[in-house]
Amino acid sequence: MKHPDGQVRRSQLLNTFGPGALIDLPKHSVLVGGLDDWRGTGALLDEPRLLQKIRRFLPDVQELREPPLDPDSQNPTAGVTVWQFPEWFITQDFIKGRARRLVHRRAVRNGQIEDDDDKKKKYAVVPVRFVRACPKGHIGDIDWYGLVHEGEPRKPQCQKLWMEEQGSSGDLASLWVRCDCGKRRSMAVASKREYEALGHCDGSRLWLGRGHREECDEPNRLLIRSASHAYFSQLLSVISLPEQDDPVMDAVAAEWESLQAVDSLAELQMLCKLLKKVETALQGLDNTAVLDAIRTRRNGGAASSTGNPSPTVKDAELEILTAPTDPIGRDHPDSVFYARVFTPVLTHQGGGNQTPSPLAGEGWGGGASAINRILL
Template sequence: MKAPQRKRPQGQLRQGQLITTFGPGAMTDLPERSVLIAGLEDWVGERELISEPRLSAKIANLLKIPSVRLETPPSAGDIEDQRITGVRAYRFPEWFVTQDAPGKGQDESRRSRYLVHVRALARGNAFIHPETRKRLSVVPVRFVRACRLGHIGDIDWYFFLHGNENTCRNQGRLLYLDERGTSGDLSEIWIRCSCGKAERSMAQIALQKAEVFGRCDGARPWLGPAMKEKCDEMNRLLVRTASNAYFPQRMSVISLPERVETVREAVSAVWDFLETAEDEGDVARERRKAKVKEALEGVSDAEVWAEIQVRRAPSQVQEKSVKYAELETLISANEELGEDRPEGVFYARALPQKEWDKPWLKGIEKVILVQRLREVMALVGFTRFEAAAPDTDGELDMGVRRADLARNVTWVPAVENRGEGIFLLFRRKAIEDWLAKPSVIERAVQLRRGFDAWKAEHSSSSRKFGGPAYIMLHSFAHLMITTIALECGYPASSIRERIYAIPEIGYGVLLYTGSSDSEGTLGGLIEVGRRIADTIHNALELGALCSNDPVCSQHLPENPHARSFLLGAACHGCLLVAETSCEQQNDLLDRSLVVRTVQGADSEFFHELPN
């Protein structure tokens, strides 16, 4: 029996794009059609298992399922392979607009085109003109309906024009999309019926949001034609190519050294014996007990004592957040952390203080060059209209209603990136003293007022105010990203940040780059790290003056006219970077907390300005 022919793919996407941009439920334009990426049940082909127990446990808890696997999206496979592989997609939307050119003498600024359903198309996806019988090419209409919970569907254009009156629908009256202008603005786009009695401007949607499209029917077409669920949201207009059409919810962790995990598990097994230890001598004395000796076999007293020190915080009785576990590992690095081997997941070395000790770096305690790291990133869901990013602790909000990736989730798509980085550990005492300054407290109040104003407009959001320490570290990281990109050879969009502002154990900034291949480990960041004092010198100079000053430095977050409620002294001229680099979508920034600006608010952390 002859094997079935492999279906030719209709388009191509990189595996990483299926995590970051075009996951299940996302709309994309292929060369010949517009589609909706299907759910995970329709991702067929070989997938590689990614081992990262910490991330798997977090996602299983988030999705309220017993366990979940992390697997790579299926590869395209060999074109000669007869097996069907890849990611399936559904045609969406099912309404089209004809592409006939204006007739002779017709004003090009006032075009009228047919608005037709897929059932009215002939073979070859063309519409037959009812009078001339000419074949007219079509393109998908750019307007669909969706709700905040991710449900999506075609607009019922007959209902849009006639409401519940179905006469024109039953008679199959033709519909037209008129462009009465050249700007493409909604006020210039009209939908009308060939009956001559009904026409409506798309701009009316902005005035009658609740009445135009009716209540959402809970449609989830990416999971299958009949996959609906109950929904009480109102439908909203969604432009297919708009930036708010799809917000993937991703969760990522930095893989910790195997040695650190081994030490942690050993100490946990005999924590009842070790929790009162006051030094390495106490650890040695406890080791004389048979149970302790057995559990700590192969682990030195110094390693045990270092693990005990990071457990002193009261919050340890609770499950550690993603960033908590990462920060305590980075803090524990003395001279060396991890193993320097090609297949290793983490290796870091501390830069001797004599190589970077400068007056403007009094607030920094340790510089660690992460020569090898592994980041695992997984897609767990998505939203529309409003993004729901990880909070300042790296955790996704349990209360956010996210759209499902599959009818029954047993695995989620993930990728692992290899890279390098620079970790800067700030002195806790320096930050605590800085937070106690009246000028910093006053600035924090102003930033909080801006956040409260934003919250009033986004009452459904569970986002939390990061606090002045987080905002300072976040703003400093953005200045560093811009500065490093000029020196290390990586584009700024490929350098990412992780901000650690955890009062119980410490404060730090990790700047790293990662790629699924060797491009993430070219060594540029490590070389910049060796001259970190000069790099920070340049970053502080960059932040002191913005091309938009004094407007930028004098901005008040609560200003209702500027509507930059989550920004202090921050704009595209100084702090804003590519959103692929930022963990907060370019929010919660204020360079006046980092360095003195022309406003002179005396709220900066770095007092010793470089000469």
């Protein structure tokens, strides 16, 4: 497998560069592919409440996993698939007045195009900064010939396309697209919705690969590829909290990879016979309680699979945060959460002796001040 073209952090995949997002890599502009095309399998994410919350919108989701990560960066077997996009490029140093060639990727070799008159001359190209998108989220390349000719059929003399820049402002009104046939059109027209200069959407879902389309007849809109409003991720989140101590649920969680598909007592008994480690982990536990725990966990932490989990997510978080258990979690670098209960002591304002803080000398630096006031 070839060396990857770029790198992003896992947090960026969740917040900024999810499926369908545009990324500028050092040598390419790409569109992040759908999850089905990602290579490798990420680590299982053990967050039942988050799974429960996601199933409200995507009921068929069975499990959550982290983005695939391969520690061998020189010979990766896992990673995020991206598609080259856009497929139209513009020359960087083609000297002909202030016009630059617009070329399709088929004419590009190693980031360059050849001069038609002198094959030894090559010109560097970069991805064009304009694409089309519709209000439903579909995205695609602009039909540049269609834009210039206002939807008329392409003629034999329509060979090359040029991007002309007039003035030094760099705004759309100063950019024109010209064809060899003599027709030209301002990019400012493409930005005005009333003209519908970019035609209507064809429903392209390029992040899923070529040929993936759905019905859509929305008018296309001009989108600047690097614009900050080009992509917004949809986030669902929960507070990552340790569950209250439950030996049955703890045992199920420890062997979840093996137990997640079990749906009957007979299947559970058969699995225990086949896998010694599962039998050992569940030793001494009631099989019915284990099966209930499996179903609860598979349902995202809800006691039933009614498909209406939304009220229970925050309730479960509040139940853990207000539980009498002290402390919650572990005071350790590997722990995702740690909290302990203490009784605050308020100091008196305006003189008098201050009451020592109960936090002093208990791992809080020894000199922590008492609470002066509580803001609600």
